[in-house]
Amino acid sequence: GSPECSLDTIVENKIKGILNGLEYNPSATTKQLVCTSITNSGKLSSCPAGMSVTGCACGYACGSWDVRQEKTCHCQCSVVDWTTARCCRLA
Amino acid sequence: GSPECSLDTIVENKIKGILNGLEYNPSATTKQLVCTSITNSGKLSSCPAGMSVTGCACGYACGSWDVRQEKTCHCQCSVVDWTTARCCRLA
């Protein structure tokens, strides 16, 4: 048959149509990094479920911190009045 | 017909060919996390468009910071001579 009506062409168009409908095109699967800050009084602050700790900030100029159980920032200085967890996820 | 010439096989091969051509294979969609540091004098430093702040660093040993408008690191200590924003994106 003519190129436009060949089984090849029909199937190819069908496939592309379904892929577009299912948003399988590359631009649709592009994800972005989305981050937010969670601040609490005291020495601990946790990221919400589904987010990862990428860094922490502490009151009283303190730069010594660790991450507990992969989701909680812990500021280590003896006097710290607030703790911020910087939390990111793909979206 | 023979298995090699069945409609099933023809369509399946056609689909795989198109998927490969459109780079729908998993390895082609794999992204990486790319990060860079932006340092400015003073108490503020911003990530470029398309990047997210994952953490901040401050001069004078200061570990107290916050993120403003999702793209700017603000160091809070009274004396801070430089501010670094750690910025990441998917690429």
Place this chain on the structure above:
Amino acid sequence: GSPECSLDTIVENKIKGILNGLEYNPSATTKQLVCTSITNSGKLSSCPAGMSVTGCACGYACGSWDVRQEKTCHCQCSVVDWTTARCCRLA
């Protein structure tokens, strides 16, 4: 033929089956941000290959750091007994 047996329907089901088999469905390609901390004594700590530095923490309350060669945290204060690199990747 009836809608259930049209070439359209047959091809469409075939395509969806293959996509599912190849795990091209959106949920299968979803990646997550995975982070971990690497702590060393001294003023330097590096992320493993394939991971990016998203932030650093330093002993002695120090909040002044920079990232060297895109994978190593360097704490800048004159006295620092440990350095932590916060390292993330997509997985």
